[in-house]
Amino acid sequence: MDTSEKNVITSLDVARHAGVSRSAVSRTFTPGASVAPATREKVLASAKALGYQVNMIARTMNKGSSNFVGVVTAGFDSAFRASLLSPIAHSLSRRGLMPLLMNADDPAQLEQSLHALLSYQIAGVILTSASPPLSVVQHYLDRQIPVAMINRGHELAGAEVVGSDNRAGGRMAADALLKGGARRLAFVGQGAHNFSSRERWLGFSQRLAEVGVEAQTVFNETPGYQGGMQALLALFSQGEGPDAIFCATDMLALGVMDALRFTLHLQVPQQVQVIGFDDIAQAAQLAYDLTTVRQDSVQLAQRAVGAIVARGENFMRVAEFEPVPVTLIERGTTKIQK
Amino acid sequence: MDTSEKNVITSLDVARHAGVSRSAVSRTFTPGASVAPATREKVLASAKALGYQVNMIARTMNKGSSNFVGVVTAGFDSAFRASLLSPIAHSLSRRGLMPLLMNADDPAQLEQSLHALLSYQIAGVILTSASPPLSVVQHYLDRQIPVAMINRGHELAGAEVVGSDNRAGGRMAADALLKGGARRLAFVGQGAHNFSSRERWLGFSQRLAEVGVEAQTVFNETPGYQGGMQALLALFSQGEGPDAIFCATDMLALGVMDALRFTLHLQVPQQVQVIGFDDIAQAAQLAYDLTTVRQDSVQLAQRAVGAIVARGENFMRVAEFEPVPVTLIERGTTKIQK
DNA sequence: TTGTACGCGTTATCAC
DNA sequence: GTGATAACGCGTACAA
Numbered sequence: 001m002d003t004s005e006k007n008v009i010t011s012l013d014v015a016r017h018a019g020v021s022r023s024a025v026s027r028t029f030t031p032g033a034s035v036a037p038a039t040r041e042k043v044l045a046s047a048k049a050l051g052y053q054v055n056m057i058a059r060t061m062n063k064g065s066s067n068f069v070g071v072v073t074a075g076f077d078s079a080f081r082a083s084l085l086s087p088i089a090h091s092l093s094r095r096g097l098m099p100l101l102m103n104a105d106d107p108a109q110l111e112q113s114l115h116a117l118l119s120y121q122i123a124g125v126i127l128t129s130a131s132p133p134l135s136v137v138q139h140y141l142d143r144q145i146p147v148a149m150i151n152r153g154h155e156l157a158g159a160e161v162v163g164s165d166n167r168a169g170g171r172m173a174a175d176a177l178l179k180g181g182a183r184r185l186a187f188v189g190q191g192a193h194n195f196s197s198r199e200r201w202l203g204f205s206q207r208l209a210e211v212g213v214e215a216q217t218v219f220n221e222t223p224g225y226q227g228g229m230q231a232l233l234a235l236f237s238q239g240e241g242p243d244a245i246f247c248a249t250d251m252l253a254l255g256v257m258d259a260l261r262f263t264l265h266l267q268v269p270q271q272v273q274v275i276g277f278d279d280i281a282q283a284a285q286l287a288y289d290l291t292t293v294r295q296d297s298v299q300l301a302q303r304a305v306g307a308i309v310a311r312g313e314n315f316m317r318v319a320e321f322e323p324v325p326v327t328l329i330e331r332g333t334t335k336i337q338k
Numbered sequence: 339m340d341t342s343e344k345n346v347i348t349s350l351d352v353a354r355h356a357g358v359s360r361s362a363v364s365r366t367f368t369p370g371a372s373v374a375p376a377t378r379e380k381v382l383a384s385a386k387a388l389g390y391q392v393n394m395i396a397r398t399m400n401k402g403s404s405n406f407v408g409v410v411t412a413g414f415d416s417a418f419r420a421s422l423l424s425p426i427a428h429s430l431s432r433r434g435l436m437p438l439l440m441n442a443d444d445p446a447q448l449e450q451s452l453h454a455l456l457s458y459q460i461a462g463v464i465l466t467s468a469s470p471p472l473s474v475v476q477h478y479l480d481r482q483i484p485v486a487m488i489n490r491g492h493e494l495a496g497a498e499v500v501g502s503d504n505r506a507g508g509r510m511a512a513d514a515l516l517k518g519g520a521r522r523l524a525f526v527g528q529g530a531h532n533f534s535s536r537e538r539w540l541g542f543s544q545r546l547a548e549v550g551v552e553a554q555t556v557f558n559e560t561p562g563y564q565g566g567m568q569a570l571l572a573l574f575s576q577g578e579g580p581d582a583i584f585c586a587t588d589m590l591a592l593g594v595m596d597a598l599r600f601t602l603h604l605q606v607p608q609q610v611q612v613i614g615f616d617d618i619a620q621a622a623q624l625a626y627d628l629t630t631v632r633q634d635s636v637q638l639a640q641r642a643v644g645a646i647v648a649r650g651e652n653f654m655r656v657a658e659f660e661p662v663p664v665t666l667i668e669r670g671t672t673k674i675q676k
Numbered sequence: 677t678t679g680t681a682c683g684c685g686t687t688a689t690c691a692c
Numbered sequence: 693g694t695g696a697t698a699a700c701g702c703g704t705a706c707a708a
Contacts, residue, residue, distance in 0.1 A: 007481065010701060021679045026703055033703095036677055056457045057398045058701035062684045066395065071439065075424070077619060082420045086413070089441040093451060098458070101409065101437040103427040113431060119394045120436070143345065225623060258624040281415060285563060286596040287625040348685060359695045364687055371687095374693055396685035399700050 009052040018046035029054050066121040069097045069308060072114070074104035074129035078224070079280040080249065080295070084128050084150065087301035095309060097123065104129045111136055124148065124308035146311035148304040151196040154321065160307035162300055165323035166196050169293040170203025172328045173246040173275045176291065178211065180273050180335035182244030186216040188231040188256060189248035190223050197248040200277060204246050216242055220252075228255020229263070236264060243272055250276035250283045250292055257288060257333065274333040289332035299324045347390040356384035367392050404459040407435045407646060410452070412442035412467035416562070417618040418587070418633070422466050422488065425639035433647055435461065442467045449474055456481065462646035464488070484649035486642040489534040492659065498645035500638055503661035504534050507631040508541025510666045511584040511613045514629065516549065518611050518673035520582030524554040526569040526594060527586035528561050535586040538615060542584050554580055558590075566593020567601075574602060581610055588614035588621045588630055595626060595671065612671040627670035637662045 011025040018025070020039055027033035028043040035043075046052075060066040069092055076082050089099050100122065104110045114136040117125065124146040127137070134156055140147050141158045148160040177185060187204055189197040201217065208215050218231040228247060232255070235241055247253035253276030260266045260274070268274055276283060279294035303324065311317055330336060349363040356363070358377055365371035366381040373381075384390075398404040407430055414420050427437050438460065442448045452474040455463065462484040465475070472494055478485050479496045486498040515523060525542055527535040539555065546553050556569040566585060570593070573579055585591035591614030598604045598612070606612055614621060617632035641662065649655055668674060 008701095012701080022702085023679060023704080024677090026701095027678090030703070034677065039678085053453070053457045055399075055459070055701055057395055057404065057459050058684090059703075060395050060684095061393075061399050061686090061700090062702050062704085064684075076414070076420045077424065079417070079420075082414045082417075085439075086415065086441060086443060089439050090443070093441065093447065099439040101423075101427050101439045103424060103431065105424060105428070109431065115391075119391045121393075121395050225619070254623065254625075262624045281563070282620060285592065286600045287592075350685080360685090361687085361695055362693090364685095365694090368687070372693065377693080393685055396700090397687070399684090399702090400686045400688085402700070 009050045010055070011052070013050055014043060014046045014052045017050060018042045060121055064121065065123055067097045068100045068120050068122045069305075070102050070114075070117045070122050070125040071099045072102040072104050072110075072125060072127045072129055079251070079282060080278040080297070081128055083280065084297045084301055087298045088126060088128070088305065091302050091305035095305060097305070097308075107133075115139070118143065118145075123312055126150070126304050126308065127152070144315050146308045146315065148307045150300055150304055153195040160304070160311060160319050161321050162303045162307060163196065163321075163323055164295045164300065164326050166199035166326075167203030167206075168323070169277060169295075169326040170200040170205075170246070171207040172293055172326070173200075173277070174204050174207035176275060176328060176330070176334050177244040177246065177273055178208075178213075180244065180269065182273055184216070184240065184242045184244070185213060186218070186235055186242035186245045187248075188218050188220065188228060188235070188245060188252050190219065190227070190252070191221045192219050194248075200246075200248050215246075223249070224251040225255040225258075228252035228257075229259040230255075232256045232259040233263070241272075244274075245272060246275045246277075248277055250278040250280045250290060252276070253290055253292070253333075254282065254288055257290070269333050269335050273335060279329055283329075283331070291331045291334040292329050294327045294329050296324050296326070347388045348393070349390070351388055352381060352384045352390045355388060356380045398459055402459065403461055405435045406438045406458050406460045407643075408440050408452075408455045408460050408463040409437045410440040410442050410448075410463060410465045410467055417589070417620060418616040418635070419466055421618065421635045422639055425636045426464060426466070426643065429640050429643035433643060435643070435646075445471075453477070456483075461650055462486065464642050464646065465490070482653050484646045484653065486645045488638055488642055491533040498642070498649060498657050499659050500641045500645060501534065501659075501661055502633045502638065502664050504537035504664075505541030505544075506661070507615060507633075507664040508538040508543075508584070509545040510631055510664070511538075511615070512542050512545035514613060514666060514668070514672050515582040515584065515611055516546075516551075518582065518607065520580075520611055522554070522578065522580045522582070523551060524556070524573055524580035524583045525586075526566060526573070526583060526590050527555070527557050528565070528590070529559045530557050532586075538584075538586050553584075561587070562589040563593040563596075566590035566595075567597040568593075570594045570597040571601070579610075582612075583610060584613045584615075586615055588616040588618045588628060590614070591628055591630070591671075592620065592626055595628070607671050607673050611673060617667055621667075621669070629669045629672040630667050632665045632667050634662050634664070 011022050014025045015022045024039050025043050027035045028040050092099050127149045151163045154161050187201050189201050220227045220231040266272050276290050276292035279292045283290040283292050349360050352363045353360045362377050363381050365373045366378050430437050440451050465487045489501045492499050525539050527539050558565045558569040614628050614630035617630045621628040621630050
């Protein structure tokens with residue numbers, strides 16, 4: 001019972017079944033081709049009958065470019081980045097593009113992987129991570145492959161940049177804390193090399209400067225929950241300590257909150273107000289109920305995908321950066337006075 | 339300055355540069371081919387000089403199968419599933435395979451997408467979601483494409499099944515709660531159609547039966563945090579309510595805890611003990627400090643990838659299911675009595 | 677509008 | 693061990 005027949009249907013099979021030529025079949029499945037409605041019908045009928053679908057690999061080979069889009073992400077454990085992944089996959093799929101996943105956790109491996117992507121004739125690359133080396137990214141641009149970066153600086157001419165209005169978010173945070181009566185403000189962020197963290201701090205401190213206040217700042221290399229705890233203990237290790245803290249990410253804020261409550265036994269928000277950034281799902285849980293600045297991850301994803309597509313059609317297009325609006329979500333870690 | 343030269347290097351370019359034939363180049367880059375060390379050296383040198391890399395698309399077309407592996411996931415928002423994604427990508431990459439991401443959030447779209455994967459000559463599919471329709475999966479098996487499913491039942495002959503030892507985990511949870519003096523036990527799980535949830539409940543209730551105890555159970559259709567809150571309120575809506583609760587996932591447990599603490603104002607673990615399942619990062623945060631049964635996601639990922647590879651080499655191999663061990667992580671939501 | 681013929685870059689087969 | 697040659701399945705200029 002050796003049924004090792006080639007079970008795969010090609011355009012030739014469909015052509016024969018429909019009594020037309022292979023090119024007729026090809027044209028039927030090529031958007032924007034010229035086929036007579038009659039033959040088109042015949043072909044589609046035969047295709048459905050045989051279960052034919054275009055071999056994307058063959059199509060890619062002869063057209064020279066695919067519908068693969070590399071999605072580079074470091075740390076799916078980051079809740080916000082994970083929340084970006086789903087809408088990205090969705091947006092790509094809606095436009096007939098295929099997400100090729102690329103893990104950027106290991107910087108050494110990453111450079112290889114990014115280079116390897118080139119041999120797949122990819123249609124573009126989306127970077128959601130803060131880390132990938134720009135040297136490799138330049139390779140893509142040299143080969144006319146569109147690159148979109150989310151929440152990064154405009155360090156690379158020719159790369160599309162999509163991002164939230166981080167500065168406005170920082171200003172919102174400042175206003176909210178001031179409105180709650182804050183007098184000694186602090187900022188907790190990630191390493192100064194981190195673009196979005198720096199932007200949020202800039203917005204925050206600029207707003208404070210306008211009202212003549214200066215904020216204490218801690219840039220911690222350790223990200224996330226642990227980083228937040230460390231940063232908080234550093235803030236309180238000398239002097240009086242702040243009565244209001246703006247954190248560059250929600251995860252930092254959760255660490256800050258837990259260190260405040262369980263290590264220093266301080267009340268949030270009565271003694272110390274806290275604001276985060278991102279609005280991850282966890283921020284809404286009752287144990288934290290964190291006031292935060294929400295990023296619109298669906299919007300970010302759509303813009304990144306849109307940018308890839310647009311630049312695919314015209315690689316030399318002028319990219320104008322327009323930040324995606326953010327929203328203050330007021331919950332229980334700030335004091336609202338009506 | 340129209341530099342629209344074909345900038346891409348092919349094996350022919352390398353062949354010419356090295357003064358050999360195209361075949362020699364191809365053999366050099368084909369694992370397990372026979373090339374004279376001397377020519378091999380020449381080829382590699384030329385390849386490096388020109389910046390050549392094998393065109394994977396052309397290779398795929400010629401060989402009839404690619405190194406793409408479809409990774410099907412519903413809801414990256416689920417922390418545990420997200421934690422699976424990173425090791426899967428890593429394991430695949432170590433074996434020279436490429437993860438093609440597939441979002442299963444929209445069931446209607448999913449069936450199309452899964453079908454579309456076929457036109458990419460994929461080498462296999464890994465399902466981490468509980469939902470995908472088995473009908474489509476059968477298509478893959480019919481075409482001799484390996485399929486690995488994580489934490490699902492053996493519903494499909496020929497599909498590789500990888501999973502945690504869910505029953506043992508349920509037993510551990512029972513023992514831990516009993517050891518803490520529990521008398522009125524309850525189980526909170528996801529809909530009965532959910533395989534791993536059911537298995538965990540089976541282990542739990544079997545262990546309890548051995549000591550002559552019966553548990554109250556709530557199977558809630560709503561998953562995650564919200565589902566946990568709902569389930570808990572249901573448990574306490576009549577009668578005395580349990581003094582110990584085993585939840586099929588950590589997210590359910592977090593919802594249960596917050597409803598206990600913030601809605602019913604009960605003490606955890608003094609009045610009610612809680613145990614979760616998964617050990618997501620959030621379980622270790624001080625605000626919850628949740629005792630839980632840890633799944634080894636790295637191990638699960640490696641096995642799934644290994645299964646794909648093994649079955650790719652021999653599609654008819656006999657797959658023996660061996661559950662991945664789980665570990666009880668004791669934290670602050672159970673009472674430990676030495 | 678339709679069919680014919682060629683090329684995309686690679687690997688497998690076959691003589692040498 | 694090496695080099696020529698034939699596929700792989702598709703899109704598309706070209707001629708009809």
